[in-house]
Amino acid sequence: MKNSDQTFSLQDISPKGLERSRKLTHLISSEIGATRQQVIPFDRFMSLALYADSLGYYVAGQEIFGAKGDFVTAPESGDLFGFCIAEQCAEILDENDVAITEFGAGTGALADTIIRYFDGKISVDNFNYSIIEPSPHLSQRQKIRLSKINSRLADKIKWYTTCPSEGFFGVAIANEVFDAMPAKRFTIQRGEIKELGVAYDGENFIWEIIECSVIPELIRDQMSNYPEGYTTEHVETQGIWFEQFKKFMKRGILLVADYGYVNQDFFHLDRCDGTLRCYFKHHLNDNPFFAVGLQDITTSVNFSYLAECALSAGFAVDGFTSQAKFLIGNKLGDHIATLSVGDSVDAYRVAQEAKRLILPSQMGESFKFMACSYRLEKNMSGFADNERFRLG
Numbered sequence: 343m344k345n346s347d348q349t350f351s352l353q354d355i356s357p358k359g360l361e362r363s364r365k366l367t368h369l370i371s372s373e374i375g376a377t378r379q380q381v382i383p384f385d386r387f388m389s390l391a392l393y394a395d396s397l398g399y400y401v402a403g404q405e406i407f408g409a410k411g412d413f414v415t416a417p418e419s420g421d422l423f424g425f426c427i428a429e430q431c432a433e434i435l436d437e438n439d440v441a442i443t444e445f446g447a448g449t450g451a452l453a454d455t456i457i458r459y460f461d462g463k464i465s466v467d468n469f470n471y472s473i474i475e476p477s478p479h480l481s482q483r484q485k486i487r488l489s490k491i492n493s494r495l496a497d498k499i500k501w502y503t504t505c506p507s508e509g510f511f512g513v514a515i516a517n518e519v520f521d522a523m524p525a526k527r528f529t530i531q532r533g534e535i536k537e538l539g540v541a542y543d544g545e546n547f548i549w550e551i552i553e554c555s556v557i558p559e560l561i562r563d564q565m566s567n568y569p570e571g572y573t574t575e576h577v578e579t580q581g582i583w584f585e586q587f588k589k590f591m592k593r594g595i596l597l598v599a600d601y602g603y604v605n606q607d608f609f610h611l612d613r614c615d616g617t618l619r620c621y622f623k624h625h626l627n628d629n630p631f632f633a634v635g636l637q638d639i640t641t642s643v644n645f646s647y648l649a650e651c652a653l654s655a656g657f658a659v660d661g662f663t664s665q666a667k668f669l670i671g672n673k674l675g676d677h678i679a680t681l682s683v684g685d686s687v688d689a690y691r692v693a694q695e696a697k698r699l700i701l702p703s704q705m706g707e708s709f710k711f712m713a714c715s716y717r718l719e720k721n722m723s724g725f726a727d728n729e730r731f732r733l734g
């Protein structure tokens with residue numbers, strides 16, 4: 343596979359990082375060696391590379407976010423994104439009962455902004471914030487950051503590693519969580535759909551076809567008659583995720599924000615290498631076998647499939663729109679004005695942040711918002727220009 347921008351090498355990595363990557367490579371190659379066919383599905387490889395105990399990318403404790411890490415998410419770049427999400431939560435929720443659950447909270451940046459938005463607007467007794475974070479390292483990092491907020495609302499945050507069993511009434515948020523879920527890969531070989539797996543040649547991981555795999559219905563429907571070599575991804579576990587989420591959500595709305603496409607664009611013939619990509623120190627590449635455990639591996643979200651999973655689990659899909667339209671609908675202009683009141687440096691920084699969030703060439707169009715509700719109907723200003731029909 344070609345690497346689009348591999349201007350870095352293993353020499354750029356610290357000895358500690360290399361040692362961890364070696365241990366993780368040994369763990370994964372041993373698992374491959376223990377299989378009958380000497381190959382594991384790609385989603386298993388991705389799961390170990392990102393989440394293996396103490397070694398995986400999201401759990402090992404290296405810097406992931408921001409300038410010193412590998413990528414910058416919207417909540418990391420300033421308060422605008424979080425204030426607009428908080429605005430949407432305020433519109434949905436009764437001010438006497440503001441309950442928010444955030445999945446995969448990263449450094450805690452979004453929670454930080456949302457808490458500061460509600461501080462002074464509502465009473466502490468009427469506020470609850472839960473974070474569901476599978477990475478022990480990241481939840482520790484979130485606790486340290488959020489303990490520094492000067493607001494009594496921050497005392498109401500609770501942490502969980504998976505959905506708790508008690509029911510939830512409120513707004514749930516998942517920003518850039520679904521793109522971090524392990525994906526299967528499928529390709530057309532000699533006119534047939536085959537699953538791609540990962541083997542080990544003694545030095546490197548290599549792609550290998552898995553024989554006798556079960557091809558998901560969506561992949562069969564979309565890829566039949568596609569050209570030789572066409573490759574794509576599918577995150578099967580999103581269906582299971584919604585089934586589990588359903589046990590937790592008693593009444594409320596889930597806001598999903600992520601990069602991705604509807605079916606028609608996800609399976610476009612031009613996207614013949616799929617959407618798999620990796621981030622290492624802000625360099626984009628398409629080689630998941632480079633520096634295993636030290637770089638992010640991600641795929642774009644198929645929002646049509648995600649909506650299908652939500653519907654099958656009993657949710658309604660109420661809204662789908664671009665990030666730009668969602669933020670503008672949630673008073674982005676007002677928040678830009680408020681945050682720009684300092685000196686010209688503040689105004690410049692906020693303008694740059696706004697441009698990054700809404701320009702079509704940056705995050706404005708490629709990132710989408712989707713709202714899934716359960717037993718709660720609400721008008722949401724973020725979805726005033728609702729493109730739900732595009733989901734198919």
Ligand SMILES: C[S@@+](CC[C@H](N)C(=O)[O-])C[C@H]1O[C@@H](n2cnc3c(N)ncnc32)[C@H](O)[C@@H]1O
Nearest residue numbers: 400415445446447448474476477517518519522
């Ligand atoms: C790309 S980061 C995004 C972090 C943060 N939401 C942000 O926007 O900065 C992905 C996050 O999702 C978490 N994650 C992955 N799978 C998850 C799951 N099934 N449930 C909850 N969080 C998950 C990761 O541990 C990590 O915190």
